[in-house]
Amino acid sequence: MRKIDAIIIGSGQGGMPLAKKLAKAGWQTAIIEKRLIGGTCINDGCTPTKSMISCAAAAYTIANSKEWGITVDSYRINLEKITDRKDKVVSKFRDGATKGLEETEGLSIIYGEAAFSGPETVTVRLHNNDETEEILTAKHIFINAGTSPKIPPIPGLDKVSYLTNTTLLDIKKLPSHLVIIGGSYIALEFGQMFRRLGSQVTLLEASAQLLKREDEDVAAAVRKVMETAGITVHTNANIHKVEQTGDTVRLSVASGGQTMAITGSHLLVATGRTPQTKALQPEKAGIALDEKGYIIVNDRLETSVTGIYAIGDIKGGPAFTHISYNDHFIVYKNLVEKGNASIKDRPVPYCMFTDPQLGRVGMTEKAAREAGFKVKVACLNYENVARAIETGHTEGFMKAVVDADTDKILGAAILGAEGGEVMSVVQMAISGGFTATQMHEMVFAHPLYAESLNNLFTTLKK
Ligand SMILES: Cc1cc2nc3c(=O)[nH]c(=O)nc-3n(C[C@H](O)[C@H](O)[C@H](O)COP(=O)(O)OP(=O)(O)OC[C@H]3O[C@@H](n4cnc5c(N)ncnc54)[C@H](O)[C@@H]3O)c2cc1C
Numbered sequence: 001m002r003k004i005d006a007i008i009i010g011s012g013q014g015g016m017p018l019a020k021k022l023a024k025a026g027w028q029t030a031i032i033e034k035r036l037i038g039g040t041c042i043n044d045g046c047t048p049t050k051s052m053i054s055c056a057a058a059a060y061t062i063a064n065s066k067e068w069g070i071t072v073d074s075y076r077i078n079l080e081k082i083t084d085r086k087d088k089v090v091s092k093f094r095d096g097a098t099k100g101l102e103e104t105e106g107l108s109i110i111y112g113e114a115a116f117s118g119p120e121t122v123t124v125r126l127h128n129n130d131e132t133e134e135i136l137t138a139k140h141i142f143i144n145a146g147t148s149p150k151i152p153p154i155p156g157l158d159k160v161s162y163l164t165n166t167t168l169l170d171i172k173k174l175p176s177h178l179v180i181i182g183g184s185y186i187a188l189e190f191g192q193m194f195r196r197l198g199s200q201v202t203l204l205e206a207s208a209q210l211l212k213r214e215d216e217d218v219a220a221a222v223r224k225v226m227e228t229a230g231i232t233v234h235t236n237a238n239i240h241k242v243e244q245t246g247d248t249v250r251l252s253v254a255s256g257g258q259t260m261a262i263t264g265s266h267l268l269v270a271t272g273r274t275p276q277t278k279a280l281q282p283e284k285a286g287i288a289l290d291e292k293g294y295i296i297v298n299d300r301l302e303t304s305v306t307g308i309y310a311i312g313d314i315k316g317g318p319a320f321t322h323i324s325y326n327d328h329f330i331v332y333k334n335l336v337e338k339g340n341a342s343i344k345d346r347p348v349p350y351c352m353f354t355d356p357q358l359g360r361v362g363m364t365e366k367a368a369r370e371a372g373f374k375v376k377v378a379c380l381n382y383e384n385v386a387r388a389i390e391t392g393h394t395e396g397f398m399k400a401v402v403d404a405d406t407d408k409i410l411g412a413a414i415l416g417a418e419g420g421e422v423m424s425v426v427q428m429a430i431s432g433g434f435t436a437t438q439m440h441e442m443v444f445a446h447p448l449y450a451e452s453l454n455n456l457f458t459t460l461k462k
């Protein structure tokens with residue numbers, strides 16, 4: 001048994017920087033990874049999808065180039081080149097991350113699957129030829145084991161060759177018809193990407209709207225974007241059965257009072273994520289889980305067992321790279337710098353990388369009203385944004401939710417070109433305590449998308 005100071009299970013977006021920092025602070029540290037350094041974000045999430053989305057955006061621009069006065073007679077999608085490019089970007093990120101860990105003194109990387117064998121002990125089934133085990137013990141253990149695709153219990157689904165966000169990244173042939181179960185971030189990003197590459201796309205969402213956590217007007221505008229692009233959307237979709245018939249997948253779906261058969265060449269399941277806690281055997285350490293298997297933590301990311309912490313998606317809550325990354329600051333500050341950091345009241349910005357993007361921060365209008373705020377809502381269509389008119393990207397709208405009593409900004413949804421960047425400006429305004437009036441009077445450079453925040457907040461004066 002090897003005794004060290006800290007064990008980190010999983011090399012996700014929180015685990016990697018934490019491992020390096022603890023080692024640099026003089027803690028003997030080991031990071032255990034059962035699959036690929038960099039976790040979901042680098043290998044199956046943000047990096048590969050955003051790389052491929054940029055190719056789809058290029059295809060869209062070429063296909064619509066007439067609008068900008070350029071005639072392109074013909075073009076062809078080369079999926080192999082698109083996936084090669086994506087693989088190169090992923091390798092660059094993963095290799096950089098691996099090198100960073102390898103070059104850190106006092107840090108060892110162990111490739112294998114970790115499971116608890118006691119509150120301070122972890123057994124690793126090593127990924128070597130003879131599958132030997134290594135036992136490690138430490139007073140501090142950090143779980144950054146992430147999530148994997150959740151597969152719903154739809155009759156017949158286990159008998160068809162469905163795809164997940166991981167396997168869809170490496171298909172060799174463009175789907176003629178991609179059917180997607182789900183209507184949230186993964187479904188929408190992949191759906192629009194494949195539509196732009198030339199596939200027919202159908203989205204089947206169980207809830208009454210796409211993006212069920214967003215305001216109705218935002219979700220409706222996103223639906224319009226998808227439908228305008230030629231994507232078929234069924235909400236309130238209840239999938240009764242899935243069957244494989246030769247090369248096609250056939251789904252029996254009830255939606256809008258009728259039952260229909262939908263046949264696709266490919267089926268993507270994008271119905272959320274499930275925590276990778278089972279293999280960890282958390283019960284052997286006495287770590288408490290919630291009913292969905294996520295690790296329960298307090299605002300300092302401490303689990304029910306002293307000395308064991310959970311960071312990133314494995315603790316439930318907002319599942320984003322920047323949240324996992326920020327988690328590492330919380331535990332590091334508290335443990336090494338003896339601070340009092342907490343995740344309470346931390347901003348949770350996010351951006352969905354459809355075109356137009358949906359940048360979101362703070363409260364939705366619905367959440368603000370439910371919380372009892374007297375709400376004012378500012379809205380500005382991208383059709384009235386100077387920069388959008390100049391670039392020809394007029395789809396979408398900006399929306400801000402403002403506390404009518406204090407004039408403080410409670411939240412924003414920016415569905416439009418560079419919506420994520422514009423949202424970040426609003427995020428900084430919220431963090432700095434700026435009021436809607438101050439934003440209306442702020443000097444922004446012309447002609448930026450962000451400049452239109454002046455006009456957005458002016459709409460409150462009318
Ligand atoms: C398709 C897709 C697109 C996304 N796009 C975005 C985006 O644009 N922006 C954004 O902010 N977020 C995005 N996300 C979410 C983001 O990827 C995650 O929130 C982020 O990766 C945080 O993950 P993590 O650090 O919690 O763990 P992960 O990155 O999931 O890492 C966990 C690691 O632990 C390892 N592991 C698990 N169990 C064990 C064990 N028992 N022993 C050893 N190792 C183990 C796993 O192999 C994995 O490498 C996307 C997700 C998906 C699926």
Ligand SMILES: NC(=O)c1ccc[n+]([C@@H]2O[C@H](COP(=O)([O-])OP(=O)(O)OC[C@H]3O[C@@H](n4cnc5c(N)ncnc54)[C@H](O)[C@@H]3O)[C@@H](O)[C@H]2O)c1
Pocket residue numbers: 152154181182183184185186187189204205206207211212237239270271272273318319320350351352353
């Ligand atoms: N740009 C980004 O930041 C980004 C992009 C992709 C993913 N992510 C992260 O990845 C996580 C997972 O994304 P996701 O889109 O898979 O999950 P999600 O949890 O956001 O949404 C899953 C969707 O599937 C629907 N669904 C569930 N079961 C269904 C069924 N049987 N039939 C039809 N619909 C069903 C749900 O109603 C829901 O709308 C998200 O929580 C997000 O944090 C982020």
